[in-house]
Structure formats: C-alpha cells, structure tokens
Amino acid sequence: MLNLELSTNHQTGKLEQNQREISKLAPIDSFSSRHIGPNQKDIKEMLAVLGFSSLDELIDKTVPQAIRLNRALNLPNAQSEYAALTQLKSIASKNKVFRSFLGMGYYDCITPPVILRNILENPGWYTAYTPYQAEIAQGRLEALLNFQTMIINLTGLEIANASLLDEGTAAAEAMSMSYGLCKNKNAEAFFVSSSCHPQTIEVIKTRAYPLGIKVIIGDHQQYDFSTPIFGALLQYPATDGTIYDYKEFITKAHEVGALVTVAADPLSLTLLTPPGEFGADIAVGSSQRFGVPLGYGGPHAAYLATKEEYKRQIPGRIVGVSKDAQGNPALRLALQTREQHIRRDKATSNICTAQVLLAVIAAMYAVYHGPEGLKNIATRIHQLTVILAEGLKRLGYQLGLENFFDTLYVQVADSQTLIKTAQTRQINLRYLADDTIAISLDETTTPRDIIDLWQIFAFKDELPFNIDEIAQQANFDFPEIFTRTSSYLTEPIFNKYHSETELLRYLHQLESKDLALNTSMIPLGSCTMKLNAVAEMIPVTWPEFGKLHPFIPTSQAQGYQILFEQLEAWLAEITGFDGVSLQPNAGSQGEYAGLQVIHKYHENRGEKQRNICLIPSSAHGTNPASAVMCGMKVVSVKCDRDGNVDVADLKIKAEKHKDHLAALMVTYPSTHGVFEESIIEICEIIHQYGGQVYMDGANMNAQVGICRPADFGADVCHLNLHKTFCIPHGGGGPGMGPIGVKSHLIPFLPDVSLVSDQQSNSHNGKAKETIGAISAAPWGSASILVISWMYIAMMGSEGLTQATKVAILNANYMAHRLEAYYPILFKGSSNLVAHECVIDLHPIKKKAAIEVEDVAKRLMDYGFHAPTVSWPVPGTMMVEPTESESKEELDRFCEAMISIYQEVEAIATGQIDPNNNPLKNAPHTANVLICGEWNRPYSREIAAYPAPWTKQHKFWPVVGRIDNAYGDRNLVCSCEGMDAYKES
Structure with missing residues (x-):
C-alpha cells in the first residue's frame, strides 16, 4: 500500500511538472484580456461598489437560476491573435481564386488603395454607428449624400436612398413599394422578366409568397397584360447580357396602372440611356463593382432610386440637407428616419439599416474616378467584350443578340465539357441553359484574359487571328436608341479629387467630422458597440476571401465551407440550437427569415390559418414590421410596471387566439434590460397553444456562456453578429443576422440551391419545405463572417463567458x-x-x-x-x-x-x-x-x-x-x- 502511494504521488508530481512545462509553451498574451476592458483590479473595485465579492456572485443574483447553463461551452480552446490568424490563413488557402466571368450582378473590381486603406481598413470609418446623432456624423452623411447623388445621376431619377442590403432585397423592397402605391386594388400580381438575375427572382418569390402576391415570370416581349399587375421588374442589361428597349413594355404597364422597376447595372449607365429617361418608376441595383470586393457575396451596397412623388414610400434611409442653429447647411437622416419604430405593424419595410461602409466606398470610387474615369472604365470593358465577341464569331460560334455591354451568351455543342476545360485554366464560365454559356467581363479583365478565353473555345492555343487585328476592325458603338446623351456627375465633388493627395485629404477631412469608437465609447442600448479588434478585421481583405464570386462551384470555396461549418457549429453550441443558417445579411433579415421558417412550419403541418403573432408592447420596432411582411397579424401584449411581459395578459391573448396562434416574438434579456424570471413560463404558454417562440437575439451579449435560448424555450433566434459577435456597425451597416432553429424547423431554413459544382441554375434537389432565398447571395455577406470566426476562436469558452x-x-x-x-x-x-x-x-x-x-x-x-x-x-x-x-x-x-x-x-x-x-x-x-x-x-x-x-x-x-x-x-x-x- 505504501509503495502504491509513493508511486501514485510520484506520478502525480511528474504530471504536475509536465503541466507546468506545457504551460510555459502556451501563448503569453490572451486575446480576451485585450478585448475585455476592466482588468482584475478594476473588476474587484466595481464589485465592491455593488456589494459583491465575485463575478459569479453577481451573475447568480442577476440571471435566474432556472435558465442557467451549468457547464462550460464546448468550444475549441482560445487561441492567440497570431495563432488564430495562422489557422484562418490555412483555411483560406483551401479557397481557389479563379478568374470568374460569371456576372449575375457580381464582378471583380479594383479597390483603389487609397480607399482600401483609408476607408475599408480604417476604424474611423468602420466602427462608427448609424448617424442618428447627425451633428457628430457629418462626414459619413456627406459621403452618403455623395452616394445618393451618384445614383440619382446615373439612373436619371429624382431621389435615391442611402443604400439597401443587396440587389435581390432591393428588388423585393421595390415590389412591396409598388404594391403599396398601386391604385388598382384588384391587382395582386407582380411580373418579373425571366431575363432578371436568377437570385433576384428567388428573393422576389420568397418575399411575395406570405403576402399572397402572385409572381408571374415570363418573357417581357410576349407578356399580354391579361392578368392585372401592380408592378413589374426588368433587368438592364439582362442577365444574359442583352440590352432591351423597354419603352413599349413600360408604356403598356403604365396603361394598366402598374409601376415598373428596372434593375440596372450602374456602371453600364455611364454609356447607356438611364432608366429614368425611358420611363422607369423605380431603379434598383448593386454598386458592388464600384470598388467593393466580391467577398463571396457581400457585403455590398444596393441602391433604390425613384420619382420625387414617391419619396415617402422609399424603404431604408435617406440623407437630406437641412440647416443648423446658426443657419449653416447640415446633413441628417430625413423623413422616415426610423419608420419601422414609428409605424411598427403599419410599416412597409423592416429595414432599419443600410450598407453604409460599402456605400461610402462606392461613392468615393466615383469621386476618385469622376465622370470621365467611370466612362473610361465602362468603355474599356465594353470594348474588350466586343473584341471577345468578334473572336468567338471567327471561331464559328453563334452569339446572342448584338446589343450588349459586358456580357455575351454563346451557343456551344457541349457546355459542360467547355466549362470543365475552362476550369483547368482556372477560369469560371456561367452555364445558362440548353448548352448556352454566358461570359461577363469586368474592370480587372485584360487582353491576356481575352486570348485565354478564345483558346478555351478553340480547344487549342494557336488562334487564326490576333487581338490587335480584331480590335482595329471592331465596331464599338451602341445603337443610338441605347446611347446615353445626358450628362452626369457634374457636381464639383465628382470633379476635384482625382489625385491621391487630394482624395486622401478629403477622406481625412470627412473622418474628422465623425465620432467613432476610436474617439470614445458609444454607449448605445441594444446596439452593443464593442471592440472590433484589428486581428478580427485583417482577414476581410485577404484575396482568398475577398475575390471569390458567390456562384462559383463549392469545390473552389472549400475554405469558406470549412469556415461556415465551424461557425455554424460554434453558434449552435452557444445558443443551444440544432441548425443554423448564415444567409440573412442583416438583423432585420434574420427576423424575417425566422418568422418565415415558423410560417412555413405551420403551413407544412396543415395549419396555414396560424397567422397571429404576439409581440410585447416594448418590442423593437422591426419586430411587428417583420411579422406583417410574413403575412401575420400582430397582437400586442402588455408589459407590467417593471417592464416585464405581463404573463396574465399573455395567457389571455394566447388562449383567445389559440387556433390561429403562430408565434410570440420576445427579446431576452427584455427590451428594458432585465432578465425576466418568467421566460420559461412564457415559452410554455405559447407552446401549449400550438405556437412557436421567436427570440430576438439583439441582447445575446448578456447570454453567451451563461444561458442558451434553445434551452429555455425558444424555437428560433436570430443573432446580430454586428452586436454580440464583433462585426463592426460600419456607420449603419454592414450587419449579419443568421438564425438558429430547433431540429423540427431545420427543413425550412433558407435555400442555397443556386450554388453547385455543375454551375447549373436549375433547382433540382431543392427541399420543398425551404422558405427559399432570403438574400441574393447563398451565405449572405460571407466575407465578414471571418470577423465572428476570429472573435470566437480567440476568446474560447472561458473568454466568451467572462465577456x-x-x-x-x-x-x-x-x-x-x-x-x-x-x-x-x-x-x-x-x-x-x-x-x-x-x-x-x-x-x-x-x-x-x-x-x-x-x-x-x-x-x-x-x-x-x-x-x-x-x-x-x-x-x-x-x-x-x-x-x-x-x-x-x-x-x-x-x-x-x-x-x-x-x-x-x-x-x-x-x-x-x-x-x-x-x-x-x-x-x-x-x-x-x-x-x-x-x-x-x-x-x-x-x-x-x-x-x-x-x-x-x-x-x-x-x-x-x-x-x-x-x-x-x-x-x-x-x-x-x-x-x-x-x-x-
């Protein structure tokens, strides 16, 4: 026995010695100590002021015991900044940066280094908040005014907003706007040209379904208007590159009282007749190719422009000019600044933010290049496309219609073989249908690329012609009907900052007018303006993440797929949910997606009548707006004098609407900043009457590592990654709002079927239960997900809980x-x-x-x-x-x-x-x-x-x-x- 004890003691001592030796090899600097502001001495002093001896004692008193998580989160060990960046670089290396000629509204582009360094990588720009306090946000507001001016100029319309989330959702917002404006209340259908981008069509279908809007997809040249429509959507140029004359269609649409939206590529509008000049009521699109990296789908700034008479129906933000107390010109958010908070269930949109950082980049791209610079870029792209087309014709290929800007479609004998041949040269081409291939050129395209494309289509390196020969003989002019004759970007701002010196000073001048986190704390309730660490931000601009087109084969994006899989698993562990979708590209879209999942769940069970959504009177304004957009009816639940949900009133309303109860939307901790002790009972009441519990994740920063929404009754929850998980607010965008769901809701999560290794746009294999596409890109604003990955990887379970x-x-x-x-x-x-x-x-x-x-x-x-x-x-x-x-x-x-x-x-x-x-x-x-x-x-x-x-x-x-x-x-x-x- 004695010998055994000596042996055991000896082994224990050896183990402790080994652990001490190993600990010497651990990183000497933990990220959590850099992220968390108060040090141990400060924490002790603050606890003493509050009368507590430890943090655990404070938490025990604050968070109800019934919902506490009594174990550590099962997450990988925390890594140092260097180690996490090294691991992420290894993951990134699994992405293949091919040359993508896929188009569909996404293009590689050149971000001028002066803009890259001084805006995209500058905390003075990316850590600012939405400019509600306008006096200390004049720099961002001026940049957004530049954006609006740029869009107004290019589209030929009278008023524009300060950006939306992506082209697909902008088109969906235009549909809703048209629905509200149409005077023919018998018109319940929306026409969408089959020549629109496929991802836009999918988002439109998703948004139309719960509202009972019939979407008619067809050839605009053949449509007879026999079905009353309230609006229509056209693509300009079309997704296959064709430039159509839409005047006759628009005239007919106006005759039946419909509004027409044109989804237009803004760069093409430097050469082509703008939508406002051929009768469009609304124009939407993406400004991504104005210097914003592809990022596997986002974030990018969409736009929406319209006529002056519709100014009060525009979704999102508008920057307007006013004056200050001394009579000087000053900028602020105009009109429906927080429309969804004021109108709530009467709101036409739940958009409460924009893509400000990306809109600023796009605007400054236009400022830097000016009207002539933009026209030169567009002209060069078009000329290269014409040269490519002439070469393909000489190789014996039949092309589509003659009028195009940057995209061709080509008839081939065997599309799949040709696409695979291209991929051996690290080039992606787009499959359309019936052995037709589309090729879209962009700002980064070179003459060498044109030669490579010819060689692919010739199936050999030797060509019977050279590029100079074709360039000399090509006709680069557009027909007069399509040629822009009106001037644009004549304002001084677009004609004075063309040297890097001048632009650098202008950007610094604007930055100095804004208060961001690099100046002082921004103590905004519900908005969680926390540290956006540089180590988290660095990977965003790595080319392995930034230069990928969202519709490349997934085999070329294995690094992203690994990142998604890990991040989904981590978020599932943190929240307790069984499935996660990363697609929603804003908190508002997360809300909408979560309620859509619930709506689809009830419908799938034969209970389509369940359309009542209970919402506490204290809820964030986007909650009732989201519910209405999902076709639900909002019933308000009282709050008691302490700000908690009035459980007695909840019971009455849940029982009253038991046959039609779809969901409860609840924020936890409450909107009033309190851990409600009755949360489990609240969830049980809803489940008792057949409803589902949607939890608004705005306040998740108070739960991580302490409690989990799925454990105490939530069925679905959206997460504001720009709050709890460190994606910066970017002056009012970008954001991300993924949702977590219980197992029974997984089949209904957003669809990603547009992505495949075959580059096919078919929807074979799509699960019939899915709610469809929520955003234009399959994984939303994918490039900024690296920020949240880095945050969790560097904090680990202990760091997240301590935070x-x-x-x-x-x-x-x-x-x-x-x-x-x-x-x-x-x-x-x-x-x-x-x-x-x-x-x-x-x-x-x-x-x-x-x-x-x-x-x-x-x-x-x-x-x-x-x-x-x-x-x-x-x-x-x-x-x-x-x-x-x-x-x-x-x-x-x-x-x-x-x-x-x-x-x-x-x-x-x-x-x-x-x-x-x-x-x-x-x-x-x-x-x-x-x-x-x-x-x-x-x-x-x-x-x-x-x-x-x-x-x-x-x-x-x-x-x-x-x-x-x-x-x-x-x-x-x-x-x-x-x-x-x-x-x-």
Missing part, C-alpha cells in the same frame, strides 16, 4: 453610479439590471424643462455619443457599456452625465438662464466660440471644455444643432442642395 459577465458588471456599475441622479426605470428582483439600463430623464424635464435631446447634444461637448434616445421609453436613455470599455472610460461617461445633471440643477435654481444655457445651445462648435461676439450668459470654457479630459483631447462637432423639421419641409437629397443652401 458576458463583465458586460453585466459594467452595466450594473454604471447604473449604480448614475441612479442617485437619474432614476433607473427597470430592474430585476435582485435590484440589478442585465447588460444595459434605462435611465429616466423625465424628472429633469419637470425640474428645468430640459429634454432628452438637450442631454444628447450636450454629451457631444463632453466628447461622447449619446446612448439610445427615447427608446424603449420616450424621454429616457438606454445605456449599454459593453465589456470592452475600461473602468476609466465608464467613470468618464458617468462623470459627464453627473456634470450635466449639475448643469440642470443650476438651471432649476435660477443660476443659469432657462432658455439660453449650455444644454439648450449644445453642441457648441469652434465657429460659434471663436467667430463673432460671445453674448451668452456662460463662459466659452463652460461651453467647449466642460470636463478636464476635453482639454486634453477635444472632439469638435462641425455643425450646431440641426433643424430636422426644416429639412423635411424643404427636402433636398443630393449634393446640389449643399451649394444652394450655402448660397442662400
């Missing part, structure tokens, strides 16, 4: 510090909040007539972006510090809010004028402080430097408080308006 705990700690610490000055509206039973808190500003309004907007604008003088304003309760601010902010930064923000409270007290006690004071006049610009006479009853120092840190570093708003009402009364949405306002 959640610290997010909850930071929120409670701030709530504790501020509640002596501003009441905290909602708390859990332990007098604690979740990862965010709602502070009530009604008392200061009552005390000194100070509005929540006054506080938001005064925070700018302190160098901060305001928290979420007047939501979920009017007259409040919702604060979410995230786990990434240090104790020092949290204290700085709290000190700013306390200082503002003291300024309010001074107004209330008569020490400061109630109308002419630092809050009512905020924000204070340098121009106001320096130029002209200072006649205000407080000092310049109080105005500009209200806190010590502002003297060390000052962020200056460049405009004063903006008059939003004036801008809406005098709507101007293009660069031209800026000059007009300056003159006035």
Whole structure:
C-alpha cells in the first residue's frame, strides 16, 4: 500500500511538472484580456461598489437560476491573435481564386488603395454607428449624400436612398413599394422578366409568397397584360447580357396602372440611356463593382432610386440637407428616419439599416474616378467584350443578340465539357441553359484574359487571328436608341479629387467630422458597440476571401465551407440550437427569415390559418414590421410596471387566439434590460397553444456562456453578429443576422440551391419545405463572417463567458453610479439590471424643462455619443457599456452625465438662464466660440471644455444643432442642395 502511494504521488508530481512545462509553451498574451476592458483590479473595485465579492456572485443574483447553463461551452480552446490568424490563413488557402466571368450582378473590381486603406481598413470609418446623432456624423452623411447623388445621376431619377442590403432585397423592397402605391386594388400580381438575375427572382418569390402576391415570370416581349399587375421588374442589361428597349413594355404597364422597376447595372449607365429617361418608376441595383470586393457575396451596397412623388414610400434611409442653429447647411437622416419604430405593424419595410461602409466606398470610387474615369472604365470593358465577341464569331460560334455591354451568351455543342476545360485554366464560365454559356467581363479583365478565353473555345492555343487585328476592325458603338446623351456627375465633388493627395485629404477631412469608437465609447442600448479588434478585421481583405464570386462551384470555396461549418457549429453550441443558417445579411433579415421558417412550419403541418403573432408592447420596432411582411397579424401584449411581459395578459391573448396562434416574438434579456424570471413560463404558454417562440437575439451579449435560448424555450433566434459577435456597425451597416432553429424547423431554413459544382441554375434537389432565398447571395455577406470566426476562436469558452459577465458588471456599475441622479426605470428582483439600463430623464424635464435631446447634444461637448434616445421609453436613455470599455472610460461617461445633471440643477435654481444655457445651445462648435461676439450668459470654457479630459483631447462637432423639421419641409437629397443652401 505504501509503495502504491509513493508511486501514485510520484506520478502525480511528474504530471504536475509536465503541466507546468506545457504551460510555459502556451501563448503569453490572451486575446480576451485585450478585448475585455476592466482588468482584475478594476473588476474587484466595481464589485465592491455593488456589494459583491465575485463575478459569479453577481451573475447568480442577476440571471435566474432556472435558465442557467451549468457547464462550460464546448468550444475549441482560445487561441492567440497570431495563432488564430495562422489557422484562418490555412483555411483560406483551401479557397481557389479563379478568374470568374460569371456576372449575375457580381464582378471583380479594383479597390483603389487609397480607399482600401483609408476607408475599408480604417476604424474611423468602420466602427462608427448609424448617424442618428447627425451633428457628430457629418462626414459619413456627406459621403452618403455623395452616394445618393451618384445614383440619382446615373439612373436619371429624382431621389435615391442611402443604400439597401443587396440587389435581390432591393428588388423585393421595390415590389412591396409598388404594391403599396398601386391604385388598382384588384391587382395582386407582380411580373418579373425571366431575363432578371436568377437570385433576384428567388428573393422576389420568397418575399411575395406570405403576402399572397402572385409572381408571374415570363418573357417581357410576349407578356399580354391579361392578368392585372401592380408592378413589374426588368433587368438592364439582362442577365444574359442583352440590352432591351423597354419603352413599349413600360408604356403598356403604365396603361394598366402598374409601376415598373428596372434593375440596372450602374456602371453600364455611364454609356447607356438611364432608366429614368425611358420611363422607369423605380431603379434598383448593386454598386458592388464600384470598388467593393466580391467577398463571396457581400457585403455590398444596393441602391433604390425613384420619382420625387414617391419619396415617402422609399424603404431604408435617406440623407437630406437641412440647416443648423446658426443657419449653416447640415446633413441628417430625413423623413422616415426610423419608420419601422414609428409605424411598427403599419410599416412597409423592416429595414432599419443600410450598407453604409460599402456605400461610402462606392461613392468615393466615383469621386476618385469622376465622370470621365467611370466612362473610361465602362468603355474599356465594353470594348474588350466586343473584341471577345468578334473572336468567338471567327471561331464559328453563334452569339446572342448584338446589343450588349459586358456580357455575351454563346451557343456551344457541349457546355459542360467547355466549362470543365475552362476550369483547368482556372477560369469560371456561367452555364445558362440548353448548352448556352454566358461570359461577363469586368474592370480587372485584360487582353491576356481575352486570348485565354478564345483558346478555351478553340480547344487549342494557336488562334487564326490576333487581338490587335480584331480590335482595329471592331465596331464599338451602341445603337443610338441605347446611347446615353445626358450628362452626369457634374457636381464639383465628382470633379476635384482625382489625385491621391487630394482624395486622401478629403477622406481625412470627412473622418474628422465623425465620432467613432476610436474617439470614445458609444454607449448605445441594444446596439452593443464593442471592440472590433484589428486581428478580427485583417482577414476581410485577404484575396482568398475577398475575390471569390458567390456562384462559383463549392469545390473552389472549400475554405469558406470549412469556415461556415465551424461557425455554424460554434453558434449552435452557444445558443443551444440544432441548425443554423448564415444567409440573412442583416438583423432585420434574420427576423424575417425566422418568422418565415415558423410560417412555413405551420403551413407544412396543415395549419396555414396560424397567422397571429404576439409581440410585447416594448418590442423593437422591426419586430411587428417583420411579422406583417410574413403575412401575420400582430397582437400586442402588455408589459407590467417593471417592464416585464405581463404573463396574465399573455395567457389571455394566447388562449383567445389559440387556433390561429403562430408565434410570440420576445427579446431576452427584455427590451428594458432585465432578465425576466418568467421566460420559461412564457415559452410554455405559447407552446401549449400550438405556437412557436421567436427570440430576438439583439441582447445575446448578456447570454453567451451563461444561458442558451434553445434551452429555455425558444424555437428560433436570430443573432446580430454586428452586436454580440464583433462585426463592426460600419456607420449603419454592414450587419449579419443568421438564425438558429430547433431540429423540427431545420427543413425550412433558407435555400442555397443556386450554388453547385455543375454551375447549373436549375433547382433540382431543392427541399420543398425551404422558405427559399432570403438574400441574393447563398451565405449572405460571407466575407465578414471571418470577423465572428476570429472573435470566437480567440476568446474560447472561458473568454466568451467572462465577456458576458463583465458586460453585466459594467452595466450594473454604471447604473449604480448614475441612479442617485437619474432614476433607473427597470430592474430585476435582485435590484440589478442585465447588460444595459434605462435611465429616466423625465424628472429633469419637470425640474428645468430640459429634454432628452438637450442631454444628447450636450454629451457631444463632453466628447461622447449619446446612448439610445427615447427608446424603449420616450424621454429616457438606454445605456449599454459593453465589456470592452475600461473602468476609466465608464467613470468618464458617468462623470459627464453627473456634470450635466449639475448643469440642470443650476438651471432649476435660477443660476443659469432657462432658455439660453449650455444644454439648450449644445453642441457648441469652434465657429460659434471663436467667430463673432460671445453674448451668452456662460463662459466659452463652460461651453467647449466642460470636463478636464476635453482639454486634453477635444472632439469638435462641425455643425450646431440641426433643424430636422426644416429639412423635411424643404427636402433636398443630393449634393446640389449643399451649394444652394450655402448660397442662400
């Protein structure tokens, strides 16, 4: 026995020694300690302020025990930044970067290095938030105004929005817009030309189905209008490259009261007659080829332009020109800025964001190249296409119609053999149908590419002609009917920044007008503005991820497939769900996809009548909008005085609608920032009456590693990867909103059947249960999924769980510090909040007539972006510090809010004028402080430097408080308006 003990002790000692030796080889620097702001000393101090001895004790009091996950997440061990990048590089190397001539609205392009480095790879641009606080977002707003102006110019229409998610969803939004505008209420059909891009057709079909809209797909040249239609969609140029004259079709459509949408390639519009000039009511499309990488499908900025008379029906955002308090021109979001929050179940769209970062890139591409540069690029592409066509004819091939821009379709004897031959040369060609192949050229195409293509079609290297010979004989002119004669991009902005020096300075000037995370914390409730680490961002611009076309054979994208498989598995483990779809390319699309899955599930079970969606009155505005878009009827559920779902009211409504109950939409932790203790009971009530539980994942940052939605009753949940999983907000986009579902819902997940190794567009093998395509690309904005992969890989189970705990700690610490000055509206039973808190500003309004907007604008003088304003309760601010902010930064923000409270007290006690004071006049610009006479009853120092840190570093708003009402009364949405306002 003694010998056994000695042996065991000896072995144990040896094992411990080996573990110590191994630990010496582990990375000395963990990423989680870089991501999480407070260090151990700070955490201990904050816990002491709250009266807790450990983080676990805080979490035990905050999160209901009944939903707690009592084990560690089963995820790979955390890796260092270097190790994770090395592993991801190995995965990326499995992608094959072929030359893709596939078209379908996706083209390789050249991102000017000055734009790549100074926008796409610049945290000053990609970490900014949606420009709701316009005074500190003038740079982004100007860039978006440039985008709108560019689209208006190119399409020949009168007004454009500040971008949408992709061409497919933009076309679907145009369909919904046309449906709402059509005066013939008997028209329930939407015509789609069979010459549209196939992925666009699929998205249209998905969006039309739950609304009962009949989609008619056919040849626009043969359509007889016998079925009443409210709208139509045409492709220009067509997906096979043909340029059609649509005037006659549009005239006939207008005669029956239908609106016509034209999906147009904006680069082609530098040469071709724009849609607005041949009668289109709406134009949509993608600006991807304006310098935005392919990225295996996204993110890219779509556009929507229309006539002035339809301005109030445009989905998404519009940037408009207004004036500030001093009468200077200033920009802000116009009209239906947050339409879905205001109109809720009456909203026509659930889009609450755009693709701002990508729209900025596209706009600056146009600024850099100017009208002549863009025309030269388009002309070169067209000329190479003509040369390619002439060579193919000489090789004996029959081509399609003569009028084309950048795409040809060619009749061949054996398409599959030819495609395989091309792939041996690392070239992708597109199969259309009936042994027809399409070839699309782009900005990166070279004469060598043309020769390679000829050799493929000749099945030999020796050619009976040379490229110079054909170029000299080719006719590059378009017929007069298609040739653009109108001018475009005549505004000064598109004609002055053509050298890199000038563009660099212009971009820096715009960046300096914006407050982003590289300036200070952005404590927005529900929006989770956390660290977007450089190590997470680096792979986005690797060519192995950036240069892949979304419809290449999957055998060429094995690296992406590995990344998708791993990320899906990790997200499934984190949430507890059985299946995950990465396709939805925004949170709004995730909501829509989740509800569509539920809708399809009920229908598949023969319960199509289930169309009632219960939604708490506190819900995010996109929730009811999404439900209506899925053909559901919204029934509101009350919240109790503590902000929780009123369970008694829920029971009454669930029982009342039991035969028609489809779903409950619920956010957890609640929209009010509290872990509701009745969440399990809430889910059970819905299931009892045959419904499904949809969980809005906006607040997942408070759950990771602590609890899992699927474990306590959710059937489906969307995840905002741009919130919890570190994809940056990009000034209001990009985003990603994948959904997780329980096993019984897996058959209904979005479809990816357009992708195959055969390059066929057929839908053989598509599961009949699928809801169809949600976004244009099969895996949504695939290139930014690398960000979330890197985040999870570097954090590991322990790091992710610690991040959640610290997010909850930071929120409670701030709530504790501020509640002596501003009441905290909602708390859990332990007098604690979740990862965010709602502070009530009604008392200061009552005390000194100070509005929540006054506080938001005064925070700018302190160098901060305001928290979420007047939501979920009017007259409040919702604060979410995230786990990434240090104790020092949290204290700085709290000190700013306390200082503002003291300024309010001074107004209330008569020490400061109630109308002419630092809050009512905020924000204070340098121009106001320096130029002209200072006649205000407080000092310049109080105005500009209200806190010590502002003297060390000052962020200056460049405009004063903006008059939003004036801008809406005098709507101007293009660069031209800026000059007009300056003159006035």
